[in-house]
Amino acid sequence: MSRQKTISKKNIPKNVLWTLEQLHNNGYEGFIVGGCVRDLIMKKNPHDWDITTNATPEQIIAIFEQTDRRVVYENNFGTVGIINKELEKDTPDYAIEITPYRSEGHYSDKRRPDTVSFSTHISEDLKRRDFTMNALAYDPFSETLIDKYEGIHDIENGVIRTVGNPDERFSEDALRMMRAVRFSAQLGFICETETLSSLRKNIPLMKHVSPERIRDEFLKLIDADYAVDGILLMQKITMLSLIVPELEEGINCDQGGAHIYDVFEHNLKSFEHAVNKSYSLHVKLAALFHDIGKPRSRRKANGRGTKEWTFYGHEVIGANMSRDIMKRLKFPKELSDKVEKLVRYHMFFSDPDAITLSAVRRMVANVGEEMIWDLMDLRTCDRIGTGRPKEKPYRLRKYHAMIEEVLRDPISVGMLKINGDIMIGEMGMKPGKRMGWILHALLEEVLEDPTKNTREYLEPRVRAFDELSDTELQELGEQAKHQKDILEQEEVKKLHRKHKV
Numbered sequence: 001m002s003r004q005k006t007i008s009k010k011n012i013p014k015n016v017l018w019t020l021e022q023l024h025n026n027g028y029e030g031f032i033v034g035g036c037v038r039d040l041i042m043k044k045n046p047h048d049w050d051i052t053t054n055a056t057p058e059q060i061i062a063i064f065e066q067t068d069r070r071v072v073y074e075n076n077f078g079t080v081g082i083i084n085k086e087l088e089k090d091t092p093d094y095a096i097e098i099t100p101y102r103s104e105g106h107y108s109d110k111r112r113p114d115t116v117s118f119s120t121h122i123s124e125d126l127k128r129r130d131f132t133m134n135a136l137a138y139d140p141f142s143e144t145l146i147d148k149y150e151g152i153h154d155i156e157n158g159v160i161r162t163v164g165n166p167d168e169r170f171s172e173d174a175l176r177m178m179r180a181v182r183f184s185a186q187l188g189f190i191c192e193t194e195t196l197s198s199l200r201k202n203i204p205l206m207k208h209v210s211p212e213r214i215r216d217e218f219l220k221l222i223d224a225d226y227a228v229d230g231i232l233l234m235q236k237i238t239m240l241s242l243i244v245p246e247l248e249e250g251i252n253c254d255q256g257g258a259h260i261y262d263v264f265e266h267n268l269k270s271f272e273h274a275v276n277k278s279y280s281l282h283v284k285l286a287a288l289f290h291d292i293g294k295p296r297s298r299r300k301a302n303g304r305g306t307k308e309w310t311f312y313g314h315e316v317i318g319a320n321m322s323r324d325i326m327k328r329l330k331f332p333k334e335l336s337d338k339v340e341k342l343v344r345y346h347m348f349f350s351d352p353d354a355i356t357l358s359a360v361r362r363m364v365a366n367v368g369e370e371m372i373w374d375l376m377d378l379r380t381c382d383r384i385g386t387g388r389p390k391e392k393p394y395r396l397r398k399y400h401a402m403i404e405e406v407l408r409d410p411i412s413v414g415m416l417k418i419n420g421d422i423m424i425g426e427m428g429m430k431p432g433k434r435m436g437w438i439l440h441a442l443l444e445e446v447l448e449d450p451t452k453n454t455r456e457y458l459e460p461r462v463r464a465f466d467e468l469s470d471t472e473l474q475e476l477g478e479q480a481k482h483q484k485d486i487l488e489q490e491e492v493k494k495l496h497r498k499h500k501v
């Protein structure tokens with residue numbers, strides 16, 4: 001079947017076209033195949049390019065070794081990587097993978113085929129691919145689109161459907177179930193009925209899949225546009241109870257008080273805000289996990305105050321649970337450290353009337369300067385996830401201003417391009433009070449005109465001030481210091497005005 005006009009050649013990088021041409025010029029077939037064809041049809045930019053051919057690995061290697069490309073062969077499925085060193089490493093066509101047409105034998109371990117054999121016909125190769133939308137091949141030179149399984153039709157209808165019988169395909173490789181959910185989260189597609197009921201039925205097979213493969217799919221799902229629907233789908237088909245059962249502890253775990261949602265829904269709504277705001281992966285994960293410790297810490301409030309339940313220490317329990325989940329799923333350490341920290345400290349105290357600068361300083365020290373704004377974003381997610389519409393209420397704005405106050409460099413003589421060491425060591429001055437007065441006098445000049453903050457300007461000024469008597473210099477120095485304190489207070493006031501607090 002062919003629909004020549006669906007894909008435009010100009011959307012295919014020159015490097016990919018060149019690679020196909022080498023195969024063709026040597027008498028072989030060559031098609032772009034799989035995800036990149038799907039993306040082209042959907043008018044998205046493919047992030048990697050796969051080619052399939054009737055040449056064997058040895059024949060592919062022989063062709064490309066004659067060119068200036070680097071040839072990499074280390075894959076027992078016959079894939080040959082062709083690297084174009086002239087391109088930046090992160091361009092999608094820097095490394096193009098060429099795989100010979102392949103048919104797969106029996107799968108006895110639910111993960112990989114027992115035997116792989118090369119085939120002479122493209123249709124054999126498309127048959128082994130997971131979903132109809134991924135079983136498309138295109139040759140831009142003859143404008144031939146091969147769509148044996150109505151993949152285009154399914155893409156147009158936003159449907160995920162296995163190639164062939166879903167029970168068979170999922171039991172061959174159980175990771176395909178997770179791929180189905182991940183694609184639905186990325187593309188906003190729904191699973192076709194038979195595929196969906198097969199998913200529900202075959203989830204237990206996922207225990208044969210390695211945590212690393214699950215992790216890769218799970219992280220792609222978290223970072224996807226329709227990630228919330230993805231988590232809900234996981235829950236619906238019982239996949240969540242296999243991968244992150246801790247999240248399900250929040251289902252029907254009422255919180256009382258101002259909370260209208262149970263813990264599960266609250267975590268999910270907070271996550272939704274993080275997705276909508278395109279926050280970093282670690283903030284999204286922290287939003288999803290932030291209250292995961294609530295069910296295990298929930299206690300009856302016993303009539304104290306107006307609260308029905310208490311959740312003391314849920315952030316500590318939740319941080320530990322998050323760490324265990326991420327360890328189990330083999331998350332990179334850097335990522336899981338960040339998520340754990342955010343979950344641990346999401347409960348910071350922010351009563352605008354009682355908060356002190358030193359409490360804010362401690363919080364910055366806890367999560368680190370580089371994550372303090374992530375923590376604030378998480379706090380907003382938490383708030384929105386409770387169903388309160390205003391993103392930045394007074395108390396968060398006040399906190400925001402206080403963080404900026406803690407982070408900004410104070411106005412001080414430390415800003416000067418000259419200091420006591422230079423004055424003593426290089427200019428031969430004596431240590432003592434006079435030096436402090438001189439530095440303050442210099443600071444006042446520099447605050448007045450920052451371009452004066454150079455060694456060339458300041459050194460002669462030091463010498464000039466040094467001519468003055470103790471009394472004159474003291475008066476000048478103390479006046480300047482007073483002036484600096486006023487300015488410093490002004491700066492802080494400006495910060496508060498900026499945040500309307």
Ligand code: ATP
Pocket residue numbers: 033034035036047048050128129130131134135173175176
């Ligand atoms: P992505 O956008 O994540 O790259 P993709 O569809 O390109 O999505 P890849 O993992 O790059 O996914 O795989 C390329 C192609 O290989 C797929 O489109 C599909 O045809 C085939 N494929 C990948 N993994 C499987 C699998 N587990 N079972 C069957 N076919 C697979």
Ligand code: MG
Pocket residue numbers: 035036047048049
């Ligand atoms: Mg791909």
